[in-house]
Amino acid sequence: MPKMKNAERIVWLAAVTNQDVERVGGKNASLGELMGALKQAGIRVPDGFAITASAYREFVAANQLTPQIKSQLLAWEEGKQPLEATGKAIRQLLRRAAFSEALAGEIRQAYRDLGDRYGVSEVDVAVRSSATAEDLPDASFAGQQETFLNISGEDELLEACRKCFASLFTNRAISYRQEKGFDHMGVSLSVGIQKMVRSDKACAGVMFSIDTETGFPDAVLLTGAWGLGETVVQGSVTPDQFTVFKPLLENNALRPIIEKKKGTKAKKMIYATDGNKTTVTTINASGKEREAFVLSDEEILQLARWAVLIEQHYGCPMDMEWAKDGDTGELYIVQARPETVQSQRQSGLLKTYKLKASGTVLATGLSIGGAIAAGKVCRVLSAKDIDKVEAGSILVTEMTDPDWVPVMKKVAGIVTDYGGRTCHAAIVSRELGIPAVIGTGDASRVLKPGQEVTLSCAEGDQGYIYDGLLAFESADVDLSDIPETSTKIMLNIASPGVAFDWWQLPAEGIGLARMEFIINNLIKIHPMALINYDGLEDRDAWQTIRDMTHGYDDKRDYFVDKLSQGIGKIAASQYPHPVIVRLSDFKTNEYADLIGGRDFEPEEANPMLGFRGAARYYSDRYKAGFLLECQALKKVRENMGFNNVVIMVPFCRRLEEADKVLDILKEQGLERGQNGLEIYVMCEIPSNVLLADKFAERFDGFSIGSNDLTQLVLGVDRDSAALADLFDEQDEAVKIAIRHVIKEAHKAGRKVGICGQAPSDYPEFAQFLVKAGIDSISLNPDSVMQVKRRVAEQEAQK
Secondary structure, eight states: OOOOSSTTTEEEEEOOOOHHHHHHHHHHHHHHHHHHGGGGTTTOOEEEEOOOOHHHHHHHHHTTTTHHHHHHHHHHTTTOOOOOHHHHHHHHHHOOOOOOOHHHHHHHHHHHHHHHHTTTOOOEEEEEEESSOOOBTBBOOTTOOOEEEOEEEEEEHHHHHHHHHHGGHHHHHHHHHHHHHHHHHHHGEEEEEOOOOOGGGGGGEEEEETTTOOTTTTEEEEEEBBTTTHHHHHHHOEEEEEEEEGGGSSSTTOOOOOEEEOOOOOOOEEEEOOOOOOEEEEEEEHHHHHOOOOSSSHHHHHHHHHHHHHHHHHTTTTTEEEEEEETTTEEEEEEEOOOOSGGGGGGGGGEEEEEOOOOOEEEEEEESSSSSEEEEEEOOGGGGGGGGGTTTTTEEOOOOOOOGGHHHHOEEEEEEESSSTHHHHHHHHHHHOOOEEOOOSSEEEEHHHTTTEEEEEOOOSSSEEEEEEOOOEEEEEEEESSOSSEEEEEEEEEOOGGGGTTTTTTOOOOEEEEHHHHIIIIIOHHHHHTTTTTGGGOHHHHHHHHHHHHOSSSHHHHHHHHHHHHHHHHHHTTTTTEEEEEEEOOOOOHTTBBGGGGOOOOOOOOGGGGOHHHHHTTTTTTTTHHHEEEHHHHIIIIIIIITTTEEEEEEEOOOHHHHHHHHHHHHTTOOOOGGGOOEEEEEEEEHHHHHHHHHHHSSSSEEEEEEEEHHHHHOOTTTOSSGGGGHHHHHHHHHHHHHHHHHHHHHHEEEEESSSSSHHHHHHHHHHHHHTTTTTTEEOGGHHHHHHHHHHHHHHHH
């Protein structure tokens, strides 16, 4: 390493640690920490050096700028001039100031030395601002200062450094410091000069070691797009998104990627030349690039493992930027800082929101923040018009940047056309506690100024913009003082999109995850339509399937991939507790509504008692579709590693049916008892009750479906409004059936749970179940705390 003349002006990143924030700022200190502490672990960080904070102070003093800067700030604080004029005046002072010969000489020499390390005369570098008050656990300062990419040549470098110094006084930085109580003159700026990773030839993005929306600690969230990573940070593209389950990454044989969402990635930022100067420009991505994921599965897993190592080293959830070099194919970490939203949330309290009415969906995107807001649309398409934003409105725009922060604070919700979960708009929305729907694609064209809308981020990972002001409610769930119960309290989870929302609840697994909900929400295509894609008679369905499954030569793989990821995400939310996944139980009319389904489903007079459940799995009409379900389950358990997944067979009418289904599962590598696999049966038909001892010989447990069981015991159509007063899950006949199956199951050493709605709705029914000896009660998430307390009271009386 070359010996520098004055270590206080210039310091190599590899020579600094997290203890040097006052010397080189948060960003540079973090990069140095990574280089020194985690290089041996294989984490790559581009080489570079920092211009120290003391060099910045020397620059300000040499140009006698302090009195002038203070004067401008005082004029703003006293209301004599607007923030915009203040920031502009201070930035001009800094950009017009001159480097001393000594400081300029040391910067030039360090730049030459960096070039020598890479074997080039003029190395291309990223020039990043690194303030001494940034990337703190309780104040992110995200996007407050500037970064300049693809800088080449000594003169360009000095100009970029001057611009970085000036960016300490962007309007947004001044405003943010004032709000957080930081002394403007007490904050200094270091500049990091780092070898550019040639991601303009590959891809780049952002990574969090925590789920950004729910705070679920066992997930790594990755986003990425083609070209330089600024498009992802800025939110000018909708990037690819990947989620990885952290606890299973230790086993290199497993691939716990539980979510892969392809973004549009319509643009990319690349290198360019402007006369004699190098610069960057944004161009359209090719059709092939838009249709491809930016990272392979192996690269996703490598970055996720790095995220875990970085989080372990820092001892807190982390926000990182990564880049892939298109020349070498190597991955790099180019920034790492503490995550500042979820890690700072109050523990012991879970705030929930719920719509009380339905409405017409106008736009959809990624949900940010989990809340609901309503108001009038304020559509702003240019930063020069942000002063038109009204307090309490729903801000609608194509994308935001840090200059928008002052107005973002006063709106009720935010909607953007572009961006992903890690873009500027998403990060700031979370920090401000404002719900946002990001990456809608067309909201700025669909939504009209002044239009009344409701923005909902309370329905999972998909966010919705509804027409009109819909009624909604919020509630605080107190997670403190949780009683212990012998009866296991589990969750009913409808879809993968909401799985992480409830990780803080005191549940001991998932008692019911409905496969048909995953198929309906994620896949949307009838499995037999995918299997028979080439011969589909419904050409509209054929074309829709073609577009949805682009990139899949074998359309069956689309079904297996999407279903396994959906199951995997649900399984991850409660790992290592058991997650009971019920095999598909669509009725024929419901299957017919899937894309391409009309060609494969018969019309039935009574679908509730028709071709459903176990009967489908061995039938020639559906067996091929069932085998895809088996492949997905096998992938979840063996490839991803979620051995906590329990399979449950629904609507199994006869013992012969049970044997046929178990034989097919065994043929597909899903044999009961192998690799710890348990297989349950739904208890929802009188034959399940009457022959409980025989079913217990074939299955590891029962899950009582109280809705269907009540329907069939009492002979009442559960969907009939005319007979609603006769449908009673607490009828004595139903209770006798439940007591009997619990008794017979326990005789055989089998477990019994219940996953119907009754325990949530009726306190006395939950008490009955406890008295009857039920092993577990699976509930809708919003009922967990009240029922758990009720069960604890009942157990205390036994």
